[in-house]
Amino acid sequence: MSAPNVQLLLTGNELMTGDIVDSNSAMMAQILKELGLKVNRKVTVADDLALLVSEITYMASTSDLLIINGGLGPTVDDLTAQALALALGVELSQHPQALSHLTHWCLQRGTELNAPNLKQAILPKGCQIIANSRGSAVGFYVRYKDCDIYCTPGVPHELKAMLIEQIVPLIAKKIPSDLITEVTRLQVFGLGESSLQKAIDEQLPNWPTEIELGFRAGMPLLEIKLTTNTKQGLALKSLWQKKLVKVLGDHLIAEVQGKPKSLAEHLLNQLQQHNIKVTTAESCTGGLIASKLTEISGSSSSFEAGFVTYSNEMKTAMLDVPASVLAQEGAVSEAVVIAMAQGALLKSKADIAIAVSGIAGPNGGSKDKPVGTVWFAWGRLGDIKTQCLQLPYKRRQFQQFVAAIGLDLLRRYQQNLTTIPNYIAERAFPPQ
Amino acid sequence: MSAPNVQLLLTGNELMTGDIVDSNSAMMAQILKELGLKVNRKVTVADDLALLVSEITYMASTSDLLIINGGLGPTVDDLTAQALALALGVELSQHPQALSHLTHWCLQRGTELNAPNLKQAILPKGCQIIANSRGSAVGFYVRYKDCDIYCTPGVPHELKAMLIEQIVPLIAKKIPSDLITEVTRLQVFGLGESSLQKAIDEQLPNWPTEIELGFRAGMPLLEIKLTTNTKQGLALKSLWQKKLVKVLGDHLIAEVQGKPKSLAEHLLNQLQQHNIKVTTAESCTGGLIASKLTEISGSSSSFEAGFVTYSNEMKTAMLDVPASVLAQEGAVSEAVVIAMAQGALLKSKADIAIAVSGIAGPNGGSKDKPVGTVWFAWGRLGDIKTQCLQLPYKRRQFQQFVAAIGLDLLRRYQQNLTTIPNYIAERAFPPQ
Numbered sequence: 001m002s003a004p005n006v007q008l009l010l011t012g013n014e015l016m017t018g019d020i021v022d023s024n025s026a027m028m029a030q031i032l033k034e035l036g037l038k039v040n041r042k043v044t045v046a047d048d049l050a051l052l053v054s055e056i057t058y059m060a061s062t063s064d065l066l067i068i069n070g071g072l073g074p075t076v077d078d079l080t081a082q083a084l085a086l087a088l089g090v091e092l093s094q095h096p097q098a099l100s101h102l103t104h105w106c107l108q109r110g111t112e113l114n115a116p117n118l119k120q121a122i123l124p125k126g127c128q129i130i131a132n133s134r135g136s137a138v139g140f141y142v143r144y145k146d147c148d149i150y151c152t153p154g155v156p157h158e159l160k161a162m163l164i165e166q167i168v169p170l171i172a173k174k175i176p177s178d179l180i181t182e183v184t185r186l187q188v189f190g191l192g193e194s195s196l197q198k199a200i201d202e203q204l205p206n207w208p209t210e211i212e213l214g215f216r217a218g219m220p221l222l223e224i225k226l227t228t229n230t231k232q233g234l235a236l237k238s239l240w241q242k243k244l245v246k247v248l249g250d251h252l253i254a255e256v257q258g259k260p261k262s263l264a265e266h267l268l269n270q271l272q273q274h275n276i277k278v279t280t281a282e283s284c285t286g287g288l289i290a291s292k293l294t295e296i297s298g299s300s301s302s303f304e305a306g307f308v309t310y311s312n313e314m315k316t317a318m319l320d321v322p323a324s325v326l327a328q329e330g331a332v333s334e335a336v337v338i339a340m341a342q343g344a345l346l347k348s349k350a351d352i353a354i355a356v357s358g359i360a361g362p363n364g365g366s367k368d369k370p371v372g373t374v375w376f377a378w379g380r381l382g383d384i385k386t387q388c389l390q391l392p393y394k395r396r397q398f399q400q401f402v403a404a405i406g407l408d409l410l411r412r413y414q415q416n417l418t419t420i421p422n423y424i425a426e427r428a429f430p431p432q
Numbered sequence: 433m434s435a436p437n438v439q440l441l442l443t444g445n446e447l448m449t450g451d452i453v454d455s456n457s458a459m460m461a462q463i464l465k466e467l468g469l470k471v472n473r474k475v476t477v478a479d480d481l482a483l484l485v486s487e488i489t490y491m492a493s494t495s496d497l498l499i500i501n502g503g504l505g506p507t508v509d510d511l512t513a514q515a516l517a518l519a520l521g522v523e524l525s526q527h528p529q530a531l532s533h534l535t536h537w538c539l540q541r542g543t544e545l546n547a548p549n550l551k552q553a554i555l556p557k558g559c560q561i562i563a564n565s566r567g568s569a570v571g572f573y574v575r576y577k578d579c580d581i582y583c584t585p586g587v588p589h590e591l592k593a594m595l596i597e598q599i600v601p602l603i604a605k606k607i608p609s610d611l612i613t614e615v616t617r618l619q620v621f622g623l624g625e626s627s628l629q630k631a632i633d634e635q636l637p638n639w640p641t642e643i644e645l646g647f648r649a650g651m652p653l654l655e656i657k658l659t660t661n662t663k664q665g666l667a668l669k670s671l672w673q674k675k676l677v678k679v680l681g682d683h684l685i686a687e688v689q690g691k692p693k694s695l696a697e698h699l700l701n702q703l704q705q706h707n708i709k710v711t712t713a714e715s716c717t718g719g720l721i722a723s724k725l726t727e728i729s730g731s732s733s734s735f736e737a738g739f740v741t742y743s744n745e746m747k748t749a750m751l752d753v754p755a756s757v758l759a760q761e762g763a764v765s766e767a768v769v770i771a772m773a774q775g776a777l778l779k780s781k782a783d784i785a786i787a788v789s790g791i792a793g794p795n796g797g798s799k800d801k802p803v804g805t806v807w808f809a810w811g812r813l814g815d816i817k818t819q820c821l822q823l824p825y826k827r828r829q830f831q832q833f834v835a836a837i838g839l840d841l842l843r844r845y846q847q848n849l850t851t852i853p854n855y856i857a858e859r860a861f862p863p864q
Contacts, residue, residue: 015474016461016470016471016472016474017461017462017465017470017471018457018458018459018460018461018462018465018471019458019646019648020458021453021454021455021458022453022454022457022458023453025450025454025476026450026451026452026453026454027450028450029448029449029450030449030450033449033450038448038449038478039448039449039450039478040448040477040478040480040483041475041476041477041478041483042447042448042475042476042477043473043474043475043476044457044473044474044475044476045472045473045474046470046472051472051473193505193506193507193548194506194507194546194548194549194568195546197506197507197508197548198546198547198548201547201548212445213508213509214445214446214509215507215509216446216451216452217505217587225451280719280740282719284726285723285726286722286723286725286726286727286731286735286738287712287714287719287720287721287722287723287726287738287740288719288723288726288727289719290718290719290722290723290740291717291718291719291720291722291723291831293718294716294717294718294719294720294740294742294831295718295827295828295831297792297793297794297795297827298795299718299742300742300743303718303742304742304743304745304746305740305741305742305743305746305749305750306718306719306740306742307739307740307750308712308719308722308726308737308738308739308740309737310726310731310732310735310736310737310738311732311736311737313736314736314737314780317737317779317780318737318739318750318779347749347750348746348749360729361729362729363729363730390542392540392541392542395727395729396727399723399726399727426542426543427542431542
């Protein structure tokens with residue numbers, strides 16, 4: 001049996017003006033996913049009766065499950081009940097259960113049951129009430145043109161409670177038992193979407209159609225999603241996931257379990273496990289690396305100090321970078337980042353350091369050191385590695401990317417990884 | 433002449449699974465609103481070729497302007513060009529301008545133009561290219577069934593730049609001339625949306641209906657938008673804007689001209705004008721204030737050094753905060769932030785400093801100093817001000833808010849403003 005066609009109809013002027021961002025449909029999709037259901041189509045319209053009637057009519061005829069969200073409130077622009085009645089060709093009438101819910105609701109709150117409230121009990125004839133434990137607006141259900149239609153409130157916490165408490169159990173009863181969905185997410189750093197697609201095309205040309213591959217480009221982490229909906233897919237998945245993991249190599253940061261972690265969080269977890277302290281010496285990123293680390297709760301156990309040394313004078317004053325080295329080599333140089341890392345390690349007594357100095361632009365570049373040039377130094381006292389890259393991004397993206405690479409270099413250092421990451425292979429400067 | 437029918441088609445599996453919340457359509461609606469255009473209908477579908485073709489066909493026949501968002505990338509699930517070609521009944525072919533953009537893009541980044549990238553140049557025959565200043569995916573335009581169709585990239589900052597730089601001017605040319613829209617935007621810091629609404633209700637009860645008042649809550653700046661669509665509104669606007677500015681007082685940061693500036697940028701502009709240098713001494717914000725300052729191009733003329741002193745030992749080692757004061761008063765105390773500010777001023781030779789020390793949580797709070805307590809010290813040597821606030825936000829929001837307040841305190845110090853900002857009136861700790 002094929003998967004049910006699921007559609008969402010979202011209503012509300014506020015969704016059309018851009019004044020609010022629709023988070024309800026993402027919540028609904030997440031909840032439906034746990035039932036193995038995929039949302040096929042989503043339509044959003046303003047509070048316009050004719051438009052609502054036409055959308056409901058069309059959507060009911062093309063889907064097995066239609067959830068209508070919003071428009072259940074007491075004001076004149078709440079039109080869902082009226083639109084649904086017109087689409088079904090039935091009358092509106094006062095629903096006794098809805099009236100009793102409203103009466104009880106007002107009584108509990110010591111308010112009067114007024115005319116606008118009463119409107120919330122006027123529903124399409126023959127519909128079934130769905131209880132709302134959080135608000136005055138009851139939901140309702142009808143079956144029409146072989147489609148299950150649920151009308152739900154727009155207030156997010158009311159919607160969520162109604163879905164979980166009432167609607168999910170109703171839907172679950174109707175789901176074909178052979179529907180399975182399994183999703184695996186992999187976090188990757190240092191491989192762009194197109195490089196990754198190319199690597200998969202070349203190295204895994206027979207990727208099975210039963211395993212859907214999806215990419216989500218984040219800054220800086222890329223997320224790869226493997227989704228299976230069939231038993232065949234499930235049987236193939238662990239083998240192909242292993243093959244993919246091999247292609248990803250050390251660019252794989254982690255398989256996501258629950259809420260995705262940031263690069264800084266992965267690094268901090270490693271450092272905490274081994275009781276290692278880290279320090280930062282930042283020029284071109286101006287505190288961004290320190291800020292990414294201290295964003296994480298509990299970071300104080302592995303991070304005590306960071307040095308933002310933006311000018312040459314301050315590199316000398318705060319980190320003892322010799323003025324002569326700065327004069328001879330320039331601030332963006334291997335000798336300077338090494339001295340910055342050493343200075344930070346000595347001053348902070350941390351175990352490992354990351355130092356960066358680069359030209360974020362748009363000004364400050366030269367022929368030898370164009371905008372986008374950045375030197376990294378990282379490691380322990382007596383074991384400091386260096387690398388120069390050319391990262392041709394605009395200022396803010398450059399800083400974000402430099403910070404991410406700095407954290408990734410420390411992650412690789414900590415894990416003793418010796419493979420060359422893609423960002424070094426592609427961005428080393430001068431080109432190797 | 434009636435307003436054009438505007439529809440949005442959003443594509444992408446990630447929009448259907450609930451993994452991400454769609455913020456692009458709100459952004460598009462906001463930008464279109466400034467042209468006096470309202471979005472009538474919005475459809476979201478997964479990366480499914482048949483579905484895309486049928487939606488495009490139907491939407492083009494029912495709208496005057498259709499913006500398709502997403503599906504321009506290099507991977508197999510990027511289907512917009514193919515779907516549009518099928519809907520139009522034209523072939524796909526390599527577009528020379530798109531190819532030249534891609535070639536240039538890769539060249540600039542020192543990467544190879546690979547097969548997945550090349551796919552991004554294969555577009556419906558006869559379409560017009562729309563430049564993408566931020567990414568590899570060009571946009572494209574066709575006219576079909578009396579509908580203007582624009583295909584745009586899904587990456588938010590690429591979309592935004594393409595809309596503002598390229599598409600808005602194209603659309604503006606076609607808009608009926610009796611749709612006048614004038615928009616003024618005011619940036620405000622330190623007044624929440626509900627406090628502001630209350631102040632307006634109380635102090636400007638007769639606000640004219642011809643001037644639409646909109647709020648966009650940003651973090652940390654709030655944007656107030658005054659929109660007029662009529663000649664009467666236009667005539668009333670400057671008077672009412674003056675009245676509103678009076679209500680806002682020193683919370684008004686600026687009227688937005690062009691691209692909105694951040695708090696840090698406003699502050700840096702002030703400092704640069706007076707040739708003043710600033711330094712930061714950060715505990716609970718862990719480098720975030722320094723990072724916000726150095727994000728701005730040209731910040732090096734006013735910022736040379738920042739101190740991220742996360743542990744007590746490092747407050748002493750880097751900023752000479754006396755260990756005895758730390759022991760007696762605790763790290764989150766007036767005496768410590770004063771010593772941090774003084775230490776930073778002495779070490780960096782900057783003119784003004786901001787120092788912060790607080791409890792970001794979720795752990796580390798006590799009865800006297802609950803999570804959310806933060807001490808600020810700011811000013812010049814010999815003229816250091818202090819304030820303690822209670823900011824009951826989660827860790828990351830707390831850090832963002834503390835950083836923003838720190839920057840705003842410096843802005844007020846620089847301008848010799850003596851009024852009490854709302855965040856001190858409402859959040860002083862202990863309550864005054």
